[in-house]
Amino acid sequence: MNVLVILGHQRQGSFCDAIAKTALSVLQRAGHRTVFHDLYAERFDPILPHEQIAKNAEIPPEIRRHCEELASADGYVIVHPNWWGQPPAILKGWVDRVFRQGVAYDISAEGVVGYLKGKRALVITTSNTPREDELRLYGDPLENLWKNCIFGFCGLEDFRRRNLESIVMSSPEQRAEWLKEVEELVGEMFPSG
Template structure:
């Protein structure tokens, strides 16, 4: 089973990286072929080109490689902080360039005319882990947890991925070492559950 883990945080010592490593270790322990991307370490170029904005396939070799890995993966994990209720700029640029038209999704009429998308991704399950500094009850009840809607509905479901597991860990800024250790254990357990779901889910036939 192929898996893709992507983390976006400028500090290599961040808790985001610890979460991503926990997922990578868990899936590797199950025998998955795991590809790991640290977007800042790789200096991924997040700026969408004018051609890409018009639907032209990217000529960037790194973007092409990421697209190929996304399309080949049975499992996906993305890890990033909550930035104003959205992914940070680096991760948003990765989404813009890698979840590309005719790679991650298409339309029945061949163009985006506001109709329902056709998801092209064949992965069996996805895991989204976010960190934040807002009390969870306030994030959900006051802000409506926009990251959950963005990833679950606006991106993954749009591209054909229906089995999505997600967690928001916080408040990170004031968390204790014991709390972070408990969160890492939760991330490992979620990664195990997502792997189990993927193992029980038949990979969709190519579109």
């Protein structure tokens, strides 16, 4: 399988960074081809200029390459912290620029046509808010965003998300356990073929 791994965290060496590297390691050991983007390290430009919104707009080569990687991948692993119930702006900008009409979906007289049908996605998020408080106060906005508003809209149905919390209150032992869980989740979603 071809698996696209996207990291949206501003600090190398963060726990999100460890999650992404763990996922990459599991995928590569299973024999999958991987493409990895650390959006902050690469200084990805999240701003979508108006003239690039249209389906057939001229887009920069870097964005075209990201679009091709999205379209050719069989699966996706996305890792990021929960910031105000959303991904960091750089990751939201990546979605805006790369999940383009004509690449991830299209609109026809019959409605939306999702081009990611038959693919799979694993989104792993981190947060500091205890899970019970998050659900009680806000529901789970990231679950809805990734599962329904982004991947579901684009036709992808094989979706899983795991939120790891509370990062700020976790011990090194807890983080080690979470990384083992990440190994298991990635292995289940993307078994060796």
